[in-house]
Amino acid sequence: MKDARSGGAPTVLRLVLGKRLQDLRERAGLSFAEAGRALDVTHATVRRMEKAEVGLKIPYVEKLLRVYGVTDQRDIDAFVSLAREANQPGWWHRYRDVLPEWFSAFVALEGEASVIRAYEPHYVPGLLQTEAYARAVLRAGMPHAPQAELERLAALRAERQSLLTKDDPPLLWVVMDETVLRRPIGGPEVMRAQIDRLIEATEMPRVRLQLMPFSAGPHPAMYGPFHIFRFPLPELPDVVYSESLVGAVYVDQRDDVSAFLEALDRMCAQAAPAHTTRTVLGGIRKEI
Template identity: 45%
Template sequence: MAPRQSPTVKRRRLALTLRQLRERAGLSAAEAARAVEHDTSWLSRIETAEVRPHPNDVRALLALYGVDESQAEAVVAVARQARQRGWWQQYSNVLPDWFVTYLGMESEASAIRSYQCQTVPGLLQTEGYARAAIRGAPVPVPEEEIERQVALRIERQAVLAAEDHPTLRVILDEGAVRRLVGGPQVMREQLDRLVRESSRPRIRIQLLPFSAGTGFDGSFVMLDFPPLPEPYPDPAESRLVYVDTLAGALYLEGPTQVSAYSAAFEQLAAAALATRQTRDRLREMARDLAG
Protein backbone atom coordinates (compact mmCIF):
# COMPACT_ATOMS: atom_id res chain seq x y z
CA MET A 1 0.00 0.00 0.00
CA ALA A 2 1.40 3.41 -0.99
CA PRO A 3 1.70 5.98 1.81
CA ARG A 4 -1.12 8.52 1.84
CA GLN A 5 -0.05 12.13 1.42
CA SER A 6 -1.37 14.76 3.77
CA PRO A 7 -2.60 18.17 2.63
CA THR A 8 -2.52 19.22 6.30
CA VAL A 9 1.24 18.86 6.61
CA LYS A 10 1.79 20.48 3.20
CA ARG A 11 -0.39 23.45 4.15
CA ARG A 12 1.47 24.01 7.43
CA ARG A 13 4.88 23.77 5.80
CA LEU A 14 3.82 26.06 2.97
CA ALA A 15 2.56 28.63 5.48
CA LEU A 16 5.84 28.66 7.40
CA THR A 17 7.93 28.77 4.22
CA LEU A 18 6.02 31.74 2.80
CA ARG A 19 6.36 33.66 6.05
CA GLN A 20 10.10 32.98 6.28
CA LEU A 21 10.68 33.95 2.65
CA ARG A 22 8.77 37.21 3.14
CA GLU A 23 10.80 38.06 6.22
CA ARG A 24 14.06 37.31 4.38
CA ALA A 25 12.93 39.67 1.62
CA GLY A 26 12.53 42.41 4.23
CA LEU A 27 8.83 42.92 3.57
CA SER A 28 6.00 43.37 6.04
CA ALA A 29 2.81 41.37 5.57
CA ALA A 30 0.99 44.55 4.56
CA GLU A 31 3.62 45.43 1.93
CA ALA A 32 3.66 41.95 0.44
CA ALA A 33 -0.13 41.67 0.32
CA ARG A 34 -0.54 45.06 -1.40
CA ALA A 35 2.11 44.15 -3.97
CA VAL A 36 0.04 41.14 -5.13
CA GLU A 37 -3.26 43.03 -4.86
CA HIS A 38 -4.61 41.44 -1.70
CA ASP A 39 -5.23 42.73 1.80
CA THR A 40 -3.10 42.00 4.85
CA SER A 41 -5.65 39.67 6.44
CA TRP A 42 -5.51 37.43 3.35
CA LEU A 43 -1.77 36.92 3.69
CA SER A 44 -2.04 36.53 7.45
CA ARG A 45 -4.49 33.66 7.03
CA ILE A 46 -2.14 32.00 4.55
CA GLU A 47 0.88 32.34 6.84
CA THR A 48 -1.04 30.81 9.75
CA ALA A 49 -2.30 27.90 7.58
CA GLU A 50 -5.93 28.96 7.96
CA VAL A 51 -6.53 29.03 4.21
CA ARG A 52 -5.11 27.22 1.21
CA PRO A 53 -3.67 29.72 -1.27
CA HIS A 54 -4.13 29.30 -5.01
CA PRO A 55 -0.89 28.21 -6.72
CA ASN A 56 -0.98 31.34 -8.91
CA ASP A 57 -1.02 33.53 -5.80
CA VAL A 58 1.87 31.55 -4.37
CA ARG A 59 3.84 32.04 -7.59
CA ALA A 60 3.22 35.79 -7.42
CA LEU A 61 4.44 35.96 -3.82
CA LEU A 62 7.56 33.96 -4.63
CA ALA A 63 8.40 36.28 -7.53
CA LEU A 64 8.01 39.23 -5.18
CA TYR A 65 10.35 37.56 -2.66
CA GLY A 66 13.00 36.95 -5.31
CA VAL A 67 12.92 33.14 -5.09
CA ASP A 68 14.73 31.42 -7.96
CA GLU A 69 12.72 29.46 -10.49
CA SER A 70 13.60 25.91 -9.39
CA GLN A 71 12.76 26.61 -5.74
CA ALA A 72 9.63 28.50 -6.73
CA GLU A 73 8.31 25.55 -8.75
CA ALA A 74 8.96 23.21 -5.82
CA VAL A 75 6.95 25.48 -3.52
CA VAL A 76 4.12 25.82 -6.05
CA ALA A 77 3.97 22.02 -6.34
CA VAL A 78 3.47 21.81 -2.57
CA ALA A 79 0.79 24.50 -2.80
CA ARG A 80 -1.11 22.30 -5.28
CA GLN A 81 -0.80 19.28 -2.97
CA ALA A 82 -2.04 21.38 -0.05
CA ARG A 83 -5.34 21.95 -1.87
CA GLN A 84 -6.14 18.23 -2.20
CA ARG A 85 -8.71 16.49 -0.04
CA GLY A 86 -7.51 14.26 2.77
CA TRP A 87 -8.64 10.61 2.95
CA TRP A 88 -10.49 11.42 6.19
CA GLN A 89 -12.91 13.88 4.56
CA GLN A 90 -15.50 11.13 4.14
CA TYR A 91 -15.76 11.08 7.95
CA SER A 92 -16.10 14.85 8.34
CA ASN A 93 -19.58 14.52 9.85
CA VAL A 94 -18.19 12.68 12.89
CA LEU A 95 -14.84 14.48 13.20
CA PRO A 96 -14.21 17.48 15.46
CA ASP A 97 -12.13 20.18 13.74
CA TRP A 98 -9.24 19.86 16.17
CA PHE A 99 -8.83 16.16 15.42
CA VAL A 100 -8.89 16.70 11.65
CA THR A 101 -5.56 18.50 12.02
CA TYR A 102 -4.07 15.58 13.93
CA LEU A 103 -5.21 13.00 11.36
CA GLY A 104 -3.52 14.97 8.61
CA MET A 105 -0.27 15.06 10.52
CA GLU A 106 -0.36 11.42 11.60
CA SER A 107 -0.87 10.37 7.98
CA GLU A 108 2.47 11.80 6.86
CA ALA A 109 4.64 11.40 9.94
CA SER A 110 7.95 9.62 9.50
CA ALA A 111 8.07 8.68 13.20
CA ILE A 112 5.41 8.47 15.89
CA ARG A 113 6.19 8.25 19.60
CA SER A 114 3.24 7.76 21.90
CA TYR A 115 2.90 7.53 25.67
CA GLN A 116 -0.52 6.31 26.81
CA CYS A 117 -1.54 6.08 30.43
CA GLN A 118 -5.26 5.29 30.04
CA THR A 119 -5.99 3.43 26.80
CA VAL A 120 -4.34 1.56 23.95
CA PRO A 121 -3.50 4.06 21.17
CA GLY A 122 -5.90 4.18 18.24
CA LEU A 123 -3.31 2.91 15.74
CA LEU A 124 -3.10 -0.40 17.62
CA GLN A 125 -6.71 -0.95 18.68
CA THR A 126 -8.79 -3.93 17.59
CA GLU A 127 -12.24 -3.23 16.23
CA GLY A 128 -13.89 -4.60 19.38
CA TYR A 129 -11.70 -2.50 21.66
CA ALA A 130 -12.29 0.62 19.55
CA ARG A 131 -16.06 0.13 19.67
CA ALA A 132 -16.07 -0.35 23.44
CA ALA A 133 -13.75 2.62 24.02
CA ILE A 134 -15.87 4.94 21.89
CA ARG A 135 -19.11 3.76 23.48
CA GLY A 136 -17.67 4.28 26.97
CA ALA A 137 -16.03 7.66 26.30
CA PRO A 138 -16.69 10.38 28.90
CA VAL A 139 -18.17 12.58 26.16
CA PRO A 140 -21.17 10.58 24.89
CA VAL A 141 -21.19 9.63 21.20
CA PRO A 142 -24.61 9.23 19.54
CA GLU A 143 -25.31 5.56 18.88
CA GLU A 144 -25.76 6.19 15.15
CA GLU A 145 -22.22 7.63 14.95
CA ILE A 146 -20.39 4.89 16.80
CA GLU A 147 -19.83 2.61 13.80
CA ARG A 148 -18.59 5.52 11.70
CA GLN A 149 -16.13 6.37 14.47
CA VAL A 150 -14.98 2.75 14.61
CA ALA A 151 -14.50 2.64 10.83
CA LEU A 152 -12.44 5.84 10.96
CA ARG A 153 -10.24 4.49 13.74
CA ILE A 154 -9.56 1.28 11.83
CA GLU A 155 -8.87 3.15 8.58
CA ARG A 156 -6.29 5.27 10.38
CA GLN A 157 -4.28 2.10 10.86
CA ALA A 158 -3.62 1.89 7.12
CA VAL A 159 -0.63 4.15 7.76
CA LEU A 160 1.06 1.12 9.36
CA ALA A 161 0.21 -1.11 6.40
CA ALA A 162 2.30 0.92 3.98
CA GLU A 163 5.58 -0.63 2.88
CA ASP A 164 7.49 2.37 4.20
CA HIS A 165 5.36 2.92 7.28
CA PRO A 166 6.51 5.31 10.00
CA THR A 167 8.58 4.19 12.93
CA LEU A 168 6.23 3.65 15.87
CA ARG A 169 7.34 3.64 19.50
CA VAL A 170 4.65 3.18 22.13
CA ILE A 171 4.96 3.21 25.91
CA LEU A 172 1.88 1.82 27.63
CA ASP A 173 1.29 2.38 31.30
CA GLU A 174 0.25 -0.93 32.88
CA GLY A 175 -3.08 0.64 33.83
CA ALA A 176 -3.90 1.05 30.13
CA VAL A 177 -3.74 -2.71 29.53
CA ARG A 178 -5.18 -3.79 32.87
CA ARG A 179 -8.38 -1.80 32.34
CA LEU A 180 -11.04 -4.18 30.98
CA VAL A 181 -12.32 -2.13 28.07
CA GLY A 182 -15.16 -4.14 26.54
CA GLY A 183 -14.73 -7.06 28.94
CA PRO A 184 -12.27 -9.98 29.21
CA GLN A 185 -12.72 -11.37 25.69
CA VAL A 186 -12.28 -8.02 23.97
CA MET A 187 -9.28 -7.24 26.14
CA ARG A 188 -7.64 -10.60 25.49
CA GLU A 189 -7.94 -10.03 21.74
CA GLN A 190 -6.43 -6.59 22.22
CA LEU A 191 -3.49 -7.97 24.17
CA ASP A 192 -2.89 -10.57 21.46
CA ARG A 193 -2.87 -7.77 18.89
CA LEU A 194 -0.26 -5.85 20.84
CA VAL A 195 1.96 -8.93 21.01
CA ARG A 196 1.73 -9.41 17.22
CA GLU A 197 2.32 -5.75 16.41
CA SER A 198 5.36 -5.53 18.68
CA SER A 199 7.07 -8.22 16.56
CA ARG A 200 6.83 -6.14 13.36
CA PRO A 201 9.76 -4.15 11.97
CA ARG A 202 9.97 -0.51 13.10
CA ILE A 203 7.31 -1.00 15.78
CA ARG A 204 8.40 -1.00 19.40
CA ILE A 205 5.97 -1.41 22.29
CA GLN A 206 7.06 -1.14 25.91
CA LEU A 207 5.04 -1.67 29.06
CA LEU A 208 5.59 0.67 31.99
CA PRO A 209 4.79 -1.62 34.94
CA PHE A 210 3.27 -0.51 38.22
CA SER A 211 6.48 -1.72 39.86
CA ALA A 212 8.48 0.97 38.03
CA GLY A 213 7.21 3.43 40.59
CA THR A 214 7.13 6.23 38.04
CA GLY A 215 4.85 7.55 35.35
CA PHE A 216 3.43 10.64 33.73
CA ASP A 217 0.02 12.10 34.42
CA GLY A 218 -1.01 12.75 30.82
CA SER A 219 -0.84 10.93 27.49
CA PHE A 220 0.93 12.57 24.57
CA VAL A 221 2.12 11.88 21.03
CA MET A 222 5.24 13.15 19.30
CA LEU A 223 5.27 13.33 15.50
CA ASP A 224 8.34 13.68 13.28
CA PHE A 225 8.00 14.69 9.62
CA PRO A 226 10.34 13.95 6.71
CA PRO A 227 12.00 16.88 4.93
CA LEU A 228 10.53 17.95 1.62
CA PRO A 229 12.75 17.04 -1.36
CA GLU A 230 15.19 19.56 -2.74
CA PRO A 231 15.12 22.20 -4.09
CA TYR A 232 12.27 23.09 -1.71
CA PRO A 233 13.58 25.86 0.60
CA ASP A 234 12.26 24.16 3.70
CA PRO A 235 13.70 24.72 7.16
CA ALA A 236 10.18 24.00 8.47
CA GLU A 237 9.33 22.30 11.73
CA SER A 238 10.28 18.63 11.84
CA ARG A 239 8.62 17.64 15.11
CA LEU A 240 5.64 18.56 17.26
CA VAL A 241 3.82 17.29 20.31
CA TYR A 242 0.09 16.54 20.35
CA VAL A 243 -1.81 16.51 23.65
CA ASP A 244 -5.44 15.43 23.60
CA THR A 245 -7.89 17.17 25.93
CA LEU A 246 -11.56 16.69 26.72
CA ALA A 247 -12.65 19.67 24.62
CA GLY A 248 -9.88 19.95 22.04
CA ALA A 249 -6.16 19.48 21.61
CA LEU A 250 -2.83 21.20 22.07
CA TYR A 251 -0.18 21.32 19.34
CA LEU A 252 3.18 22.19 20.88
CA GLU A 253 5.96 23.18 18.48
CA GLY A 254 8.29 25.41 20.48
CA PRO A 255 11.82 23.98 20.83
CA THR A 256 11.66 24.11 24.64
CA GLN A 257 8.28 22.35 24.72
CA VAL A 258 9.32 19.65 22.27
CA SER A 259 12.61 19.08 24.10
CA ALA A 260 10.82 18.64 27.43
CA TYR A 261 8.42 16.04 26.07
CA SER A 262 11.20 14.25 24.21
CA ALA A 263 13.22 13.97 27.41
CA ALA A 264 10.15 12.75 29.31
CA PHE A 265 9.51 10.06 26.70
CA GLU A 266 13.07 8.76 26.88
CA GLN A 267 12.96 8.68 30.69
CA LEU A 268 9.72 6.68 30.56
CA ALA A 269 11.23 4.33 27.98
CA ALA A 270 14.24 3.74 30.23
CA ALA A 271 11.94 2.82 33.13
CA ALA A 272 9.69 0.58 31.01
CA LEU A 273 10.17 -3.12 30.27
CA ALA A 274 12.19 -4.10 27.23
CA THR A 275 10.29 -5.24 24.15
CA ARG A 276 10.71 -8.98 24.81
CA GLN A 277 9.78 -8.61 28.47
CA THR A 278 6.76 -6.58 27.42
CA ARG A 279 5.57 -9.35 25.09
CA ASP A 280 6.00 -11.92 27.83
CA ARG A 281 3.98 -9.81 30.28
CA LEU A 282 1.23 -9.16 27.73
CA ARG A 283 0.97 -12.88 26.95
CA GLU A 284 0.70 -13.61 30.65
CA MET A 285 -2.14 -11.10 31.02
CA ALA A 286 -3.94 -12.61 28.02
CA ARG A 287 -3.64 -16.11 29.52
CA ASP A 288 -5.07 -14.85 32.80
CA LEU A 289 -8.07 -13.41 30.97
CA ALA A 290 -8.58 -16.62 29.01
CA GLY A 291 -8.61 -18.58 32.26
Protein backbone atom coordinates (compact mmCIF):
# COMPACT_ATOMS: atom_id res chain seq x y z
CA MET A 1 0.00 0.00 0.00
CA LYS A 2 1.06 3.61 -0.09
CA ASP A 3 0.75 7.09 1.32
CA ALA A 4 -2.97 7.77 1.75
CA ARG A 5 -3.67 11.46 1.52
CA SER A 6 -6.37 11.40 -1.15
CA GLY A 7 -8.81 9.11 -2.90
CA GLY A 8 -11.75 7.18 -1.49
CA ALA A 9 -11.05 4.42 0.97
CA PRO A 10 -12.03 0.95 -0.28
CA THR A 11 -14.03 -1.49 1.80
CA VAL A 12 -12.13 -4.58 2.87
CA LEU A 13 -14.39 -6.70 0.66
CA ARG A 14 -13.29 -4.64 -2.36
CA LEU A 15 -9.67 -5.33 -1.45
CA VAL A 16 -10.42 -9.05 -1.29
CA LEU A 17 -12.22 -9.11 -4.64
CA GLY A 18 -9.41 -7.14 -6.25
CA LYS A 19 -6.95 -9.75 -5.02
CA ARG A 20 -9.18 -12.54 -6.37
CA LEU A 21 -9.29 -10.85 -9.79
CA GLN A 22 -5.50 -10.64 -9.69
CA ASP A 23 -5.21 -14.35 -8.88
CA LEU A 24 -7.60 -15.28 -11.71
CA ARG A 25 -5.70 -13.11 -14.20
CA GLU A 26 -2.34 -14.60 -13.21
CA ARG A 27 -3.70 -18.16 -13.42
CA ALA A 28 -4.97 -17.36 -16.90
CA GLY A 29 -1.47 -16.20 -17.80
CA LEU A 30 -2.59 -12.73 -18.86
CA SER A 31 -0.77 -9.45 -18.37
CA PHE A 32 -2.38 -6.17 -17.33
CA ALA A 33 -2.16 -5.03 -20.95
CA GLU A 34 -3.87 -8.16 -22.28
CA ALA A 35 -6.68 -7.91 -19.74
CA GLY A 36 -7.05 -4.22 -20.56
CA ARG A 37 -7.37 -4.95 -24.27
CA ALA A 38 -10.20 -7.38 -23.53
CA LEU A 39 -12.08 -4.53 -21.87
CA ASP A 40 -10.90 -1.90 -24.36
CA VAL A 41 -9.33 0.07 -21.51
CA THR A 42 -5.77 0.83 -20.46
CA HIS A 43 -3.72 -1.61 -18.42
CA ALA A 44 -3.84 0.93 -15.57
CA THR A 45 -7.59 0.44 -15.21
CA VAL A 46 -7.14 -3.28 -14.59
CA ARG A 47 -4.32 -2.65 -12.13
CA ARG A 48 -6.38 -0.11 -10.20
CA MET A 49 -9.30 -2.55 -9.95
CA GLU A 50 -6.99 -5.20 -8.51
CA LYS A 51 -5.53 -2.72 -6.03
CA ALA A 52 -9.05 -1.55 -5.02
CA GLU A 53 -8.16 2.00 -6.01
CA VAL A 54 -11.42 2.28 -7.96
CA GLY A 55 -14.88 0.77 -7.70
CA LEU A 56 -15.61 -2.54 -9.42
CA LYS A 57 -17.60 -1.77 -12.56
CA ILE A 58 -19.98 -4.68 -12.93
CA PRO A 59 -19.75 -5.01 -16.76
CA TYR A 60 -15.95 -5.03 -16.47
CA VAL A 61 -16.06 -7.67 -13.75
CA GLU A 62 -18.37 -9.95 -15.71
CA LYS A 63 -16.25 -9.73 -18.85
CA LEU A 64 -12.98 -10.23 -17.01
CA LEU A 65 -14.27 -13.34 -15.27
CA ARG A 66 -15.13 -14.89 -18.64
CA VAL A 67 -11.79 -13.82 -20.12
CA TYR A 68 -10.06 -15.44 -17.15
CA GLY A 69 -11.83 -18.74 -17.81
CA VAL A 70 -14.71 -18.64 -15.32
CA THR A 71 -17.51 -20.42 -17.22
CA ASP A 72 -20.07 -21.38 -14.56
CA GLN A 73 -22.74 -18.66 -14.50
CA ARG A 74 -23.40 -19.36 -10.83
CA ASP A 75 -19.79 -18.50 -10.00
CA ILE A 76 -20.03 -15.33 -12.07
CA ASP A 77 -23.31 -14.31 -10.45
CA ALA A 78 -21.88 -14.92 -6.97
CA PHE A 79 -18.79 -12.81 -7.71
CA VAL A 80 -20.91 -10.01 -9.21
CA SER A 81 -23.17 -10.03 -6.15
CA LEU A 82 -20.14 -9.57 -3.91
CA ALA A 83 -18.85 -6.81 -6.19
CA ARG A 84 -22.13 -4.92 -5.85
CA GLU A 85 -21.87 -5.25 -2.07
CA ALA A 86 -18.22 -4.15 -2.11
CA ASN A 87 -19.14 -1.01 -4.02
CA GLN A 88 -21.49 0.12 -1.27
CA PRO A 89 -19.90 2.74 1.00
CA GLY A 90 -18.94 1.67 4.51
CA TRP A 91 -20.90 2.87 7.53
CA TRP A 92 -18.27 5.55 8.12
CA HIS A 93 -19.34 7.20 4.85
CA ARG A 94 -21.93 9.05 6.96
CA TYR A 95 -19.00 10.99 8.46
CA ARG A 96 -17.40 11.88 5.13
CA ASP A 97 -17.95 15.58 5.87
CA VAL A 98 -15.37 15.44 8.69
CA LEU A 99 -13.42 12.21 8.12
CA PRO A 100 -10.09 12.63 6.29
CA GLU A 101 -9.73 10.25 3.35
CA TRP A 102 -6.44 8.96 4.70
CA PHE A 103 -8.13 7.91 7.95
CA SER A 104 -11.25 6.36 6.40
CA ALA A 105 -9.04 3.49 5.19
CA PHE A 106 -8.01 2.94 8.83
CA VAL A 107 -11.66 2.66 9.91
CA ALA A 108 -12.33 0.16 7.12
CA LEU A 109 -9.39 -2.05 8.13
CA GLU A 110 -10.17 -1.75 11.84
CA GLY A 111 -13.73 -2.92 11.31
CA GLU A 112 -12.75 -6.13 9.51
CA ALA A 113 -9.58 -7.15 11.36
CA SER A 114 -9.49 -10.23 13.57
CA VAL A 115 -6.41 -8.95 15.44
CA ILE A 116 -5.48 -5.31 16.09
CA ARG A 117 -2.08 -4.72 17.65
CA ALA A 118 -0.81 -1.24 18.45
CA TYR A 119 1.91 0.79 20.08
CA GLU A 120 0.81 4.16 21.44
CA PRO A 121 3.26 6.63 23.06
CA HIS A 122 0.99 9.69 23.15
CA TYR A 123 -2.71 8.99 23.70
CA VAL A 124 -5.06 6.28 24.81
CA PRO A 125 -6.09 4.43 21.60
CA GLY A 126 -9.39 5.62 20.14
CA LEU A 127 -11.18 2.32 20.80
CA LEU A 128 -10.56 2.75 24.55
CA GLN A 129 -11.14 6.49 24.98
CA THR A 130 -13.92 7.98 27.07
CA GLU A 131 -16.09 10.62 25.46
CA ALA A 132 -14.57 13.45 27.51
CA TYR A 133 -11.01 12.30 26.85
CA ALA A 134 -11.74 11.99 23.12
CA ARG A 135 -13.09 15.53 22.98
CA ALA A 136 -10.01 16.88 24.76
CA VAL A 137 -7.66 15.04 22.39
CA LEU A 138 -9.56 16.23 19.32
CA ARG A 139 -9.53 19.82 20.51
CA ALA A 140 -5.79 19.68 21.14
CA GLY A 141 -5.11 18.23 17.71
CA MET A 142 -7.53 20.52 15.84
CA PRO A 143 -7.42 23.84 17.70
CA HIS A 144 -9.09 25.81 14.89
CA ALA A 145 -11.87 23.34 14.06
CA PRO A 146 -15.51 24.35 14.64
CA GLN A 147 -17.12 22.70 17.64
CA ALA A 148 -19.66 20.98 15.39
CA GLU A 149 -16.85 19.22 13.51
CA LEU A 150 -15.29 18.01 16.76
CA GLU A 151 -18.65 16.67 17.91
CA ARG A 152 -19.01 14.72 14.66
CA LEU A 153 -15.53 13.23 15.07
CA ALA A 154 -16.28 12.33 18.69
CA ALA A 155 -19.46 10.57 17.53
CA LEU A 156 -17.46 8.65 14.92
CA ARG A 157 -14.99 7.55 17.59
CA ALA A 158 -17.82 6.38 19.84
CA GLU A 159 -19.37 4.37 16.99
CA ARG A 160 -16.04 2.72 16.26
CA GLN A 161 -15.93 1.47 19.85
CA SER A 162 -18.96 -0.79 19.28
CA LEU A 163 -16.44 -3.08 17.58
CA LEU A 164 -15.29 -4.33 21.00
CA THR A 165 -18.78 -5.37 22.14
CA LYS A 166 -20.01 -7.20 19.03
CA ASP A 167 -20.55 -10.98 19.12
CA ASP A 168 -17.14 -11.81 17.64
CA PRO A 169 -14.83 -8.91 18.52
CA PRO A 170 -11.23 -8.71 17.35
CA LEU A 171 -8.31 -9.22 19.70
CA LEU A 172 -7.11 -5.75 20.68
CA TRP A 173 -3.54 -5.92 22.00
CA VAL A 174 -2.01 -2.56 22.90
CA VAL A 175 1.36 -1.55 24.30
CA MET A 176 1.01 1.93 25.79
CA ASP A 177 3.79 4.12 27.17
CA GLU A 178 3.52 5.27 30.77
CA THR A 179 3.74 8.77 29.25
CA VAL A 180 0.15 8.38 28.02
CA LEU A 181 -1.14 8.14 31.58
CA ARG A 182 1.14 10.85 32.99
CA ARG A 183 0.15 13.45 30.41
CA PRO A 184 -2.81 15.45 31.85
CA ILE A 185 -5.52 15.61 29.18
CA GLY A 186 -8.79 17.32 30.02
CA GLY A 187 -7.98 17.71 33.71
CA PRO A 188 -7.86 15.32 36.70
CA GLU A 189 -11.51 14.29 36.53
CA VAL A 190 -11.24 13.35 32.85
CA MET A 191 -8.03 11.42 33.47
CA ARG A 192 -9.48 9.50 36.42
CA ALA A 193 -12.51 8.50 34.35
CA GLN A 194 -10.23 7.47 31.49
CA ILE A 195 -8.14 5.26 33.73
CA ASP A 196 -11.35 3.71 35.08
CA ARG A 197 -12.29 2.92 31.48
CA LEU A 198 -8.92 1.25 30.92
CA ILE A 199 -9.33 -0.78 34.11
CA GLU A 200 -12.71 -1.98 32.82
CA ALA A 201 -11.13 -2.85 29.48
CA THR A 202 -8.59 -5.14 31.16
CA GLU A 203 -11.52 -7.36 32.16
CA MET A 204 -12.70 -7.78 28.56
CA PRO A 205 -11.63 -11.22 27.26
CA ARG A 206 -10.49 -9.86 23.87
CA VAL A 207 -8.50 -6.88 25.16
CA ARG A 208 -4.86 -7.17 26.21
CA LEU A 209 -3.27 -4.00 27.55
CA GLN A 210 0.40 -3.68 28.49
CA LEU A 211 2.15 -0.63 29.91
CA MET A 212 5.71 0.34 29.05
CA PRO A 213 7.11 1.96 32.22
CA PHE A 214 9.72 4.70 32.20
CA SER A 215 12.03 2.31 34.02
CA ALA A 216 12.07 -0.04 31.00
CA GLY A 217 14.36 2.37 29.19
CA PRO A 218 14.63 2.57 25.38
CA HIS A 219 12.70 0.17 23.18
CA PRO A 220 12.50 -0.68 19.44
CA ALA A 221 9.61 1.65 18.50
CA MET A 222 10.47 4.97 20.11
CA TYR A 223 10.07 6.70 16.74
CA GLY A 224 6.26 6.81 16.88
CA PRO A 225 2.87 5.05 17.12
CA PHE A 226 1.60 2.40 14.73
CA HIS A 227 -1.12 -0.21 14.31
CA ILE A 228 -0.93 -3.70 12.79
CA PHE A 229 -4.11 -5.27 11.38
CA ARG A 230 -4.52 -9.00 10.76
CA PHE A 231 -7.51 -10.42 8.90
CA PRO A 232 -9.34 -13.76 8.84
CA LEU A 233 -9.30 -13.71 5.02
CA PRO A 234 -6.32 -15.44 3.35
CA GLU A 235 -6.34 -12.93 0.48
CA LEU A 236 -5.37 -10.06 2.77
CA PRO A 237 -1.87 -9.67 4.18
CA ASP A 238 -1.16 -7.97 7.49
CA VAL A 239 -1.33 -4.19 7.14
CA VAL A 240 0.64 -1.62 9.15
CA TYR A 241 -0.76 1.87 9.67
CA SER A 242 1.54 4.74 10.63
CA GLU A 243 0.14 8.25 11.02
CA SER A 244 1.68 11.70 10.62
CA LEU A 245 0.33 15.19 11.12
CA VAL A 246 -1.14 15.49 7.62
CA GLY A 247 -1.63 11.92 6.42
CA ALA A 248 -0.82 8.27 6.89
CA VAL A 249 1.14 5.42 5.38
CA TYR A 250 -0.29 1.92 4.94
CA VAL A 251 2.30 -0.85 4.54
CA ASP A 252 1.62 -4.43 3.45
CA GLN A 253 4.95 -5.59 2.02
CA ARG A 254 5.97 -8.72 3.92
CA ASP A 255 9.50 -7.60 4.88
CA ASP A 256 8.32 -4.19 6.08
CA VAL A 257 5.45 -5.65 8.09
CA SER A 258 7.82 -8.20 9.62
CA ALA A 259 10.02 -5.36 10.92
CA PHE A 260 7.05 -3.81 12.72
CA LEU A 261 5.93 -7.19 14.09
CA GLU A 262 9.40 -7.95 15.43
CA ALA A 263 9.62 -4.55 17.10
CA LEU A 264 6.21 -4.99 18.72
CA ASP A 265 7.01 -8.52 19.90
CA ARG A 266 10.18 -7.23 21.55
CA MET A 267 8.21 -4.44 23.19
CA CYS A 268 5.60 -6.88 24.52
CA ALA A 269 8.42 -8.83 26.15
CA GLN A 270 9.93 -5.64 27.57
CA ALA A 271 6.67 -4.06 28.84
CA ALA A 272 4.98 -4.95 32.12
CA PRO A 273 2.96 -8.19 31.79
CA ALA A 274 -0.72 -7.72 30.98
CA HIS A 275 -1.84 -9.34 34.25
CA THR A 276 -0.21 -6.47 36.20
CA THR A 277 -1.85 -3.67 34.19
CA ARG A 278 -4.91 -3.33 36.38
CA THR A 279 -2.78 -2.88 39.50
CA VAL A 280 -0.50 -0.33 37.83
CA LEU A 281 -3.49 1.64 36.54
CA GLY A 282 -5.00 1.71 40.01
CA GLY A 283 -1.79 3.07 41.46
CA ILE A 284 -1.55 5.85 38.87
CA ARG A 285 -5.20 6.77 39.41
CA LYS A 286 -4.57 7.36 43.11
CA GLU A 287 -1.83 9.85 42.22
CA ILE A 288 -4.10 11.99 40.07
